[in-house]
Amino acid sequence: MNYGKPDRLPFYEFLGFFLGPNYQQVAGEGLDSGVDVFDYFGFDKIEYVYVDFDPIPSFVTKTLQEDERYITVAVEGGGLM
Numbered sequence: 001m002n003y004g005k006p007d008r009l010p011f012y013e014f015l016g017f018f019l020g021p022n023y024q025q026v027a028g029e030g031l032d033s034g035v036d037v038f039d040y041f042g043f044d045k046i047e048y049v050y051v052d053f054d055p056i057p058s059f060v061t062k063t064l065q066e067d068e069r070y071i072t073v074a075v076e077g078g079g080l081m
Contacts (some may be wrong), residue, residue: 011044 027033031040044051065072073081 011042012046 002051021039023037054077055061059074061076062074063071064074064080075081
């Protein structure tokens with residue numbers, strides 16, 4: 001990143017306005033079927049990247065103690081339940 005002055009603000013639609021009944025209304029007002037609404041209106045693309053912060057390799061769930069009333073288990077995140 002060069003941290004310069006941006007040329008414009010991002011143009012997103014993330015509230016789901018074009019889903020369900022709203023999409024049907026827009027389609028009923030003349031939008032061709034099969035058109036991607038986000039491309040048609042020129043929204044910026046949103047990319048999501050999943051980052052796994054768990055240790056690699058992950059912990060194995062292991063039963064540490066068990067009696068008539070309780071079971072103590074070490075879970076994947078390293079905690080005890």
